[in-house]
Amino acid sequence: MKTGSKKKGARTGTERAAPRLIALGGGKGGIGKTFLAANLSVALSRLGLEVVAVDADLEGSNLHTCLGVEPPPMSLADFVADREVDVGKLAAATSIPNLRLIAATHANLWSPQPSDEQRVALVGHLRKLPADIVLIDLGAGTHPAVMDYYLSADEGVVVFAPEPTSVENGYSFMRAAFYRGMHRWMSDEPLRDLIAQAMDQHNERGIRTPLDLLRAARALDPAGGRRLEKLVHRLRPRIILNEARSATDIKMGFAIKSVCLKYFGIEADYLGYVNHDDVVRKSVLARKPLVLSHPKSDAAIYVGRIARKLAAGSFRSKAVRPKARSNAPAPTHRKL
Numbered sequence: 613m614k615t616g617s618k619k620k621g622a623r624t625g626t627e628r629a630a631p632r633l634i635a636l637g638g639g640k641g642g643i644g645k646t647f648l649a650a651n652l653s654v655a656l657s658r659l660g661l662e663v664v665a666v667d668a669d670l671e672g673s674n675l676h677t678c679l680g681v682e683p684p685p686m687s688l689a690d691f692v693a694d695r696e697v698d699v700g701k702l703a704a705a706t707s708i709p710n711l712r713l714i715a716a717t718h719a720n721l722w723s724p725q726p727s728d729e730q731r732v733a734l735v736g737h738l739r740k741l742p743a744d745i746v747l748i749d750l751g752a753g754t755h756p757a758v759m760d761y762y763l764s765a766d767e768g769v770v771v772f773a774p775e776p777t778s779v780e781n782g783y784s785f786m787r788a789a790f791y792r793g794m795h796r797w798m799s800d801e802p803l804r805d806l807i808a809q810a811m812d813q814h815n816e817r818g819i820r821t822p823l824d825l826l827r828a829a830r831a832l833d834p835a836g837g838r839r840l841e842k843l844v845h846r847l848r849p850r851i852i853l854n855e856a857r858s859a860t861d862i863k864m865g866f867a868i869k870s871v872c873l874k875y876f877g878i879e880a881d882y883l884g885y886v887n888h889d890d891v892v893r894k895s896v897l898a899r900k901p902l903v904l905s906h907p908k909s910d911a912a913i914y915v916g917r918i919a920r921k922l923a924a925g926s927f928r929s930k931a932v933r934p935k936a937r938s939n940a941p942a943p944t945h946r947k948l
């Protein structure tokens with residue numbers, strides 16, 4: 613995470629600050645991650661920010677469709693296949709001012725995912741893009757590739773739909789981020805071992821929740837346990853509740869925030885909700901972002917409100933800036 617007094621995205625003379633990397637995930641498929649990534653990208657670009665939208669869902673790419681952009685001739689698939697090493701060249705201009713797209717079309721079905729090294733290199737390239745915000749649309753699930761993009765970003769947005777399946781997968785996603793992040797950022801070997809053991813839900817130490825892990829870490833090594841607790845702030849998620857249909861659905865965002873604190877020991881921010889709206893499907897069918905096709909619809913207005921909150925800056929603690937100990941994936945990755 614970048615720190616310092618300079619506002620992210622602000623330019624000083626010829627020098628330009630690195631863009632804010634915002635990853636948008638949520639565990640479950642079909643809950644509106646791509647719809648939100650596309651429309652938030654457009655809304656942010658209309659606020660005057662230079663935005664690069666990145667489709668990191670190499671096995672189910674459709675960010676270009678939600679943005680109403682023809683599949684660009686070059687995409688992340690060319691980076692994965694080593695045909696193009698300069699990620700900047702993959703950022704194609706769109707018809708929307710201030711918005712460029714790194715698409716993920718034309719994947720090599722034999723080997724669609726980048727290697728660990730390519731993932732690290734890709735994030736490094738994204739940080740150098742001349743933009744204010746790089747918004748990364750993640751695929752569903754808790755695959756190591758998905759989690760690594762999420763953990764490498766400056767800010768993580770987790771999308772929930774008000775259904776038990778989505779809530780369950782959303783918590784799995786945050787748990788996976790918690791253990792994987794702690795293992796990646798913690799440098800003390802005994803604590804790394806403890807975290808690796810805790811990743812097995814049936815571990816013999818009886819560690820069942822992230823808070824159990826923090827307690828066990830403190831008991832094993834009080835100073836290391838305190839360091840681990842500080843690292844947890846790095847994970848501070850920002851929650852969006854999509855497809856809300858009732859006041860109860862809307863309140864679910866606050867309930868998720870409370871659960872984050874109770875079970876993960878993490879403060880979360882509720883960015884807001886977007887209501888279920890039939891015009892969303894119409895906009896997808898028309899291949900036009902909702903905020904452009906139906907700007908006066910409630911859903912577009914709520915997306916705009918969330919975009920303004922995102923533009924206002926990061927809520928994540930700037931006091932903690934852990935260094936990645938290793939970019940290699942954790943040894944055991946399970947669905948937690």
Ligand SMILES: Nc1ncnc2c1ncn2[C@@H]1O[C@H](COP(=O)(O)OP(=O)(O)OP(=O)(O)O)[C@@H](O)[C@H]1O
Nearest residue numbers: 641642643644645646647752855887888889892893
């Ligand atoms: N707020 C909403 N109101 C109505 N329909 C919605 C809303 N958000 C999303 N949808 C519908 O849900 C569909 C799936 O959304 P989307 O493709 O963005 O999900 P996803 O989470 O990215 O899925 P995947 O994990 O498969 O990539 C959209 O095509 C749209 O029709």
Ligand SMILES: [Mg+2]
Nearest residue numbers: 645646669751
């Ligand atoms: Mg998607």
